[in-house]
Amino acid sequence: MSVEPGWHVDPAEPTTRRWWDGEGWIGAPIPVHTTPPDGPPPPEPEPVGEPPAPAAGSPTAAGQPSAPPWTPNAPGQPGASGAPPDGPKAPGTPGMPWTGQPGAGQPGAGQPGLGQPVHPGAGQPEGHGVGQPGGPPPGWPYPTWPGRPPEPRPHGVPLAGYGARLLARLIDFGVVLLLNAVVNGWFVWRYFEETAPYLREAVRRAMAGDSSREGLPAIGEQAGGLQIAILVIATALWFAYEVPTMASGGQTLGKRLLRIRAVPLDADQPLGFGRATRRWSTMGMPTLLWFCCGLGLLLQFVDAVSALFDHPLRQALHDKRAQTVVVQVPRADDPDTPTDRADPEPQGDTP
Template identity: 55%
Template sequence: MTVQPGWYTDPAEPNTQRYWDGGGWIGAPLPADATPPPGPPPAEPEPPTSPAPGTPATDAPGSPGGTGTTTTATPTARPTSGLPGVPGSPVQPGPPGAPPVNGVPPWPGAVGPPSPGQGGPVPPAWGYPPSVFPVFQEPRPHGKALAPLGARLAARLIDIGAVLLLNVLVNGWFVWRYVEEIGPVYREIVRRSVAGNSSTEGLPPVSAQADWLLLVILVIAAALWFAYEVPSVANTGQTFGKRVLRLKVVSLGTDEKLGFGRSARRWNTLGLPTFFWYCCGLGFLLQLVDCAFVLFDRPLRQALHDKRAQTVVVRLDRSVDTPSPPPTADRGDTPGGPTS
């Protein structure tokens, strides 16, 4: 059993109606508010065809072999539109026994809910229309694509290496003094471990100077990181690592410079936990959670420090910043032609 023939709204032209003969649309469309005839539409007049070259269109009386009748070509079948809502698609009748939806026979193999105004469910091969299941589109802040996670990680590693180099130059002496202070304790612990002794009694005491040295090291490390990252992000939105990877920190609200205040707020969430490294590495754990938040945040892929400052990291288009070469003089050479 097929869909009953009759007049239905044409999904390709909602303001018209056409006749469905059980296998496809036939006849000329009528206005949607017009009263259609009770049966199929009358046959459309066949368009005149031009005769082939050298063949007379009519046999004129008196001509050799002329009979006075008009010669016409065999009429071709009028193409019909198939998939509702898709003009010019091949004819695909609805499944047996399926009633019309919104006045239009459904598509074959239809699954899922009907799309409003489309006349029926959507076939699996075409996917669901945006009106039923909107296709997710990644946001583009200020017209720029979000930075890939791999590029962000690479840029952060470059920045860590740069800050580490600064610490070697500025903080190196304090680190060496700290190692000298705690060296006897660790050497005794290692000696006992090799001997199979896990006792902690009788270990050399750690001097109070070691605690002060550790605090000074952390303060200098945080200060160097702050001086490296905050001013550059405030002015250009880029650290050295982000410049190498062509990434940029931008504000969600405006495309202007972040400014020192917003850049400092962004760094504080990630940089201040450095002082908690003093507490058995607690600061490193907080920083790890902050940076790993981009793996789960959608749709802007913001880390916690990005959310605090209302910023997002985007990727710069190479075609925007790369200057185009100056145009060469036109010598009138044609494409593919010889050159002088």
């Protein structure tokens, strides 16, 4: 027995009513508690594409009424997201992760649905916003990593740890200090001789509780020149120790012992003299300002700890200026060591 045309409860979605014309559902559904209008709903625009032909022997092909047909993108019924109720959901539909690839014959992720305008997402580049090809559908949030993103691996090797970098720098400071003790020792002794009378008397008065400055011995006339000479020699020794070795191999003695090295961001190659000089000067040149109330030491401290606050490449200020990054030196028996240096990017570690 055929069902008379009229507004009936949709068996696929009991919370809605739809118009049954005697052969199938037509028009958009309405809530079941809403009073239906008189007569059938207005005709809807033709959908894009032709529906598949009914299979031979099916009730529809034999001219018999069948179950209410599935209408793609009809609001309020199962499959409104662009997939049949019991079939696989298209990418970008609720309950399925957005992949950015459209399904076959269906509006997929990154493409506008039927009757939906295309407009770029807020804050997203052209071609990658909401509703744009390559982006999520309209009304969907832009996808992010479902947790902490993977650590970057510049040129296929992991980044150096903060502890290894700090220990390598302390070893290098010790080497430079030994060089200064040999080369700069005489100048330091002469500077102490020029300032010793003043310092002895100032310390004696401080221990006796005397805060007066009258009658203190004058500092020697050569003290100022000796101080400048000491700082210039110390800076030059640091430059001679670090820049040539960093330019050729990206490693000082400390970095070699800790198995880390500095490489350019754009290619796995030696730094070169110019880049190594720019990298060193950010930390080494403030040595000349040590006599300015410790300003040079403050600048060097800020540079040293800046890597702790940089993510994800852990670049200190001298790394940012030279466009370098510090990485671990892989061992020969390390299974993560890239075998093809011509293709340094790791497979599957970055989006």
